[in-house]
Every structure is written in structure tokens, then in C-alpha cells.
Amino acid sequence: MxxxxxxxxxxxxxxxxxxxxxxxxxxxxxxxxxxxxxxxxxxxxxxxxxxxxxxxxxxxxxxxxxxxxxxxxxxxxxxxxxxxxxxxxxxxxxxxxxxxxxxxxxxxxxxxxxxxxxxxxxxxxxxxxxxxxxxxxxxxxxxxxxxxxxxxxxxxxxxxxxxxxxxxxxxxxxxxxxxxxxxxxxxxxxxxxxxxxxxxxxxxxxxxxxxxxxxxxxxxxxxxxxxxxxxxxxxxxxxxxxxxxxxxxxxxxxxxxxxxxxxxxxxxxxCVLPTRSGRNGQAFTHDGPLNIRNARHGEDLAVLDAECPCPVCAGGVSRAYLHHLVKSGEMLGAMLMTEHNIGFYQHLMAGLRAAIAETRLAAFAAGFLARYSARSG
Missing domain, CATH: 3.20.20.105 (Queuine tRNA-ribosyltransferase-like)
Known part of the structure; x- marks a missing residue:
């Protein structure tokens, strides 16, 4: 082999x-x-x-x-x-x-x-x-x-x-x-x-x-x-x-x-960042890092990232629920945030691979970086 x-x-x-x-x-x-x-x-x-x-x-x-x-x-x-x-x-x-x-x-x-x-x-x-x-x-x-x-x-x-x-x-x-x-x-x-x-x-x-x-x-x-x-x-x-x-x-x-x-x-x-950040209430999204502890997420029924195919986002887990779990110190909150972050990183890598294969990396990178710098908070 x-x-x-x-x-x-x-x-x-x-x-x-x-x-x-x-x-x-x-x-x-x-x-x-x-x-x-x-x-x-x-x-x-x-x-x-x-x-x-x-x-x-x-x-x-x-x-x-x-x-x-x-x-x-x-x-x-x-x-x-x-x-x-x-x-x-x-x-x-x-x-x-x-x-x-x-x-x-x-x-x-x-x-x-x-x-x-x-x-x-x-x-x-x-x-x-x-x-x-x-x-x-x-x-x-x-x-x-x-x-x-x-x-x-x-x-x-x-x-x-x-x-x-x-x-x-x-x-x-x-x-x-x-x-x-x-x-x-x-x-x-x-x-x-x-x-x-x-x-x-x-x-x-x-x-x-x-x-x-x-x-x-x-x-x-x-x-x-x-x-x-x-x-x-x-x-x-x-x-x-x-x-x-x-x-x-x-x-x-x-x-x-x-x-x-x-x-x-x-x-x-x-990098330890996606797992460590997940445990500390930070999610990575196409629109920048998101701190789920922020009060504005307390009644937000949106998912972390509508374009993310991870089970947390695809399964409809709301920011409001994640906010509650993380603020309450429930272990499920850290687990779901980590699952999202690992999924988001792998989705990003798949996007990069496809963009290189199709000779459109410059446009993909420019579009990603422009959105990511928005920092949704």
C-alpha cells in the first residue's frame, strides 16, 4: 500500500x-x-x-x-x-x-x-x-x-x-x-x-x-x-x-x-482556535467572528451562519438557544459552538479547494475577506 x-x-x-x-x-x-x-x-x-x-x-x-x-x-x-x-x-x-x-x-x-x-x-x-x-x-x-x-x-x-x-x-x-x-x-x-x-x-x-x-x-x-x-x-x-x-x-x-x-x-x-473559541462562546461566520454571549443574540432565532452546512446551522439551532446555553454554562453550548466552528473551517477549506481547481481563487478570496472583515460581533 x-x-x-x-x-x-x-x-x-x-x-x-x-x-x-x-x-x-x-x-x-x-x-x-x-x-x-x-x-x-x-x-x-x-x-x-x-x-x-x-x-x-x-x-x-x-x-x-x-x-x-x-x-x-x-x-x-x-x-x-x-x-x-x-x-x-x-x-x-x-x-x-x-x-x-x-x-x-x-x-x-x-x-x-x-x-x-x-x-x-x-x-x-x-x-x-x-x-x-x-x-x-x-x-x-x-x-x-x-x-x-x-x-x-x-x-x-x-x-x-x-x-x-x-x-x-x-x-x-x-x-x-x-x-x-x-x-x-x-x-x-x-x-x-x-x-x-x-x-x-x-x-x-x-x-x-x-x-x-x-x-x-x-x-x-x-x-x-x-x-x-x-x-x-x-x-x-x-x-x-x-x-x-x-x-x-x-x-x-x-x-x-x-x-x-x-x-x-x-x-x-x-490551530486550536476553532475549538478554543467555541468553548468560549465565539463562532466563526462568513461575516466575521460572532460573540454569542452578546445580549443582542438573546432573542435572535437566526442560525449562526445561514450558508454553513454544519449540523448546528443546517439543523436550525438558533442563536437565542446557543446564547442561553453558553450564558448558563451548559456543556451542550460549548459542544454545539465547537461543532459549528470545526464545520465552518472545513467548509472554508472545501471552498478554497474548489476555487483553486476552477482557477477563481483570487475572486473567492477577495469576496470572503471582504465579508469576513465586517465582524458581526
Missing amino acids: TRFDFRIAATDGAARTGSITMQRGVIRTPAFMPVGTAATVKGLRASEVRAAGADIILGNTYHLMLRPSAERIARLGGLHAFMGWDRPILTDSGGYQVMSLSALTKRSEEGVAFASHLDGSRHMMSPERSMEIQRLLGSDIVMAFDELVALPAPRETVEAAMQRSMRWAARSRAGFDSDAGHAGRAALFGIQQGGLDERLRAESAAALTGIGFDGYAIGGLAVGEGQVAMFGVLDYATAQLPANAPRYLMGVGKPDDIVGAVLRGVDMFD
Whole structure:
């Protein structure tokens, strides 16, 4: 069976649409991956995530290694069986969480020693350990271990982290390849670093290409630099990466971020925003983000978005009812808001794929962004 096959079906400017074929299924690109941090896309059953149109989800190496542990998940049959998701799973390397959530971190060439944010227990995350954890989880797309730098940061700090990330990328490649069974059915992605510096990004891309990966992520963005700066990097970063491999923008983002990144040639995305916002009473709509807690929704019988095909909107669930549920702290409110947001994101991705295939992406993007900026509130 096919291990990993990326095909571009059509292009429109820098944008591409196509597919990634793996043993557990086909991933249509551009793709948005709902985040299943702790073996669950919060508030939804796996069947609901799939029904929304998701072809792949993301699992979190750091959180799963701490609870319930990668070793336990392996004993229970792997992450797919554990959470009841039979399609592809991408696992991140754990690097971002190690450096953002953990206490008492100490970075070295070996890796990052850290204290768990749960109980203070001490751990070491290295490229080799990250590959081992992702192998135990049984992920389909494995991410290389890298060092993240929050922006803004001095250029010398960004350069040192990028160069170390490239050394760790080589070690990740060797660690991944050391288990022929997993490597024979999974894929490994490298992560480009370099902050907002075009030369450092080019150096990183060259190093990753020299090592060789199935796909390439654009890392170190959406960490405080703002949309204008992020798009400025994407204007050149995608072209620095191999055209015949998928490009994955990590941790992005808002719907308008995604549209802008697709225009610049990005194929894959993930972000906690649709689930986190849903739990906090924010819905994404064609007319901008909507805060269901606002009093004006208290007697509004309209659905969140009349053009959204998700079960919440198609089923006629009113803003008034959602307002009541969320204001009352009822768990159903968070679940329905999340189901809508995941459905809205997948509807957006389907629209982008169709627009690229029909060479009308510029018009689709302009129309979407003009409405979305209205911010219904």
C-alpha cells in the first residue's frame, strides 16, 4: 500500500490543490487539521469530526507523553484505536509545548530538560525521544524536533536556534529511520525556521532539503509577529521549499490567516482556535467572528451562519438557544459552538479547494475577506 504520495491536481497562482495518499486514507489539500491535543478534539466525538469533513487530525506529543503516557497508549493499541479515529493523524514534536508550558526548562545540544506542568516531574525531550514517542503513538505524519523562538528576538538568537534545529532535524531523520516498521508506513516532516529573516529561512530550507523529508513545515510563525509580518515571510518561504512536497504552516490560524496563506502556496494548517473559541462562546461566520454571549443574540432565532452546512446551522439551532446555553454554562453550548466552528473551517477549506481547481481563487478570496472583515460581533 502507498506510504505517502503527494499529488498536485491544479494550481492557481502560488496556490495548489491536490491530495496526500497514505495507508489510512486520502488527505485533500489545502487541509485544516483539527487539534486533538489530549486524544480528543475537545467537545466532539471522532465521528463528528469526520462528518465535518476533516481528513486528518493533530495529536500532541508533549501532552500525551505526560498523560496517559505514550507507552500506555502503545499497550492499548496506539492512538488511532485509543481515540477511535481510523484516518491519518499528525503528531507534533512536542517542542513548542516543552518550551511554552513547562517549568524550569534547560536547553542543550542534547535536547530540552523540563519539569512537567502537571506534577513537576522531570523529563528530557530530545530528537530521539520525540521520534520514539511519536512511534509509540503510531502517528502517520511525524514532525521533526525543533527549537522555537518567540518573536521578536535578536537575530543571533534566531540564527542559533535555527542552526540547532537543523542539527536536530538530522537526528530526527536518523531516529525516525531507525525503526523500519514505523518508517515504512509513516511520513516525516522537517520544520523550516529562521524567524522573519529571508536569508536564515533560505539556509534552513537548504539544510532540510539536503536531509530529505516527505513534507516541510514553516515553523516559528504565529508567535507574536502579526499577520502582516507572517504574510511577508510566506511571500518567500514557500518558494524556498520543494514544490513537489506539501507545505504545512504550523499553528495557523484565523480564517483570514488561512486564506492569505493558501494564496501564498501553503497546503496544510492546524490551530486550536476553532475549538478554543467555541468553548468560549465565539463562532466563526462568513461575516466575521460572532460573540454569542452578546445580549443582542438573546432573542435572535437566526442560525449562526445561514450558508454553513454544519449540523448546528443546517439543523436550525438558533442563536437565542446557543446564547442561553453558553450564558448558563451548559456543556451542550460549548459542544454545539465547537461543532459549528470545526464545520465552518472545513467548509472554508472545501471552498478554497474548489476555487483553486476552477482557477477563481483570487475572486473567492477577495469576496470572503471582504465579508469576513465586517465582524458581526
